[in-house]
Amino acid sequence: MSNIKVYNLKGEETSVLALEKSIFGVEPNEILVSEAVRVQGANHRNSIAHTKTRGEVSGGGRKPYKQKGTGNARAGSTRSPLWTGGGVTFGPRKVRNYSLSMNVKSRRVALASVLSEIVKNKKLIVVKDFDIKEVSTKNLIKILEKLPIEEGKILLVLPKVNVELELSAANLQYVKVIKAENINIVDLEKYNFLLTSVEALTKITENLGKK
Numbered sequence: 001m002s003n004i005k006v007y008n009l010k011g012e013e014t015s016v017l018a019l020e021k022s023i024f025g026v027e028p029n030e031i032l033v034s035e036a037v038r039v040q041g042a043n044h045r046n047s048i049a050h051t052k053t054r055g056e057v058s059g060g061g062r063k064p065y066k067q068k069g070t071g072n073a074r075a076g077s078t079r080s081p082l083w084t085g086g087g088v089t090f091g092p093r094k095v096r097n098y099s100l101s102m103n104v105k106s107r108r109v110a111l112a113s114v115l116s117e118i119v120k121n122k123k124l125i126v127v128k129d130f131d132i133k134e135v136s137t138k139n140l141i142k143i144l145e146k147l148p149i150e151e152g153k154i155l156l157v158l159p160k161v162n163v164e165l166e167l168s169a170a171n172l173q174y175v176k177v178i179k180a181e182n183i184n185i186v187d188l189e190k191y192n193f194l195l196t197s198v199e200a201l202t203k204i205t206e207n208l209g210k211k
Helices: 030-043 104-120 137-146 163-169 185-190 198-209
Strands: 002-007 013-019 124-127 154-158 175-179 193-197
Touching: 013 198, 030 104, 030 185, 104 124, 104 185, 104 198, 124 198, 137 163, 154 163, 154 185, 154 198, 163 175, 193 198
Parallel strands: 002 124, 124 193, 154 175, 154 193
Antiparallel strands: 002 013
């Protein structure tokens, strides 16, 4: 096991916490990390493009002209895909499902790989707890400045809902607040620092350590 410093909200070191090696000290598996990012992106993709078939376009309820004698090709409806303004053949539809799947074990290995890299690069900051009892963005900024966090985006992971802290961080574009059970590969890759509490880190360890 490796150890990490624990700070209070004044930026003072209060204790040392042992990290689970099987989660925070593994060799990175870049293939699984890449797959996990791709799967999460696909599962959040919405099908927007949508074309109408000949049965959905308006108009064309009757034969445009008689069958013979006009010199035109035979036509039964202006809704035909051959006509301008008609239906589309094999066009994109909103019903398309882009979702992908990934087995739980592989997903946990991918998360452990990213978390291990965060620890290795000293981007994991742990505080004893987030004892914030009032909504104040100004006070939150002061707390962040006292912690060993350099310039960059911060992923703040909470053990449970903390309305005061979430509202305090709402106006900070470089801070995102999530709960421990919602930790995901994309956020871990996107943000420069992972800021969490001892309780939240324990929940992350328990969730990823499940068989």
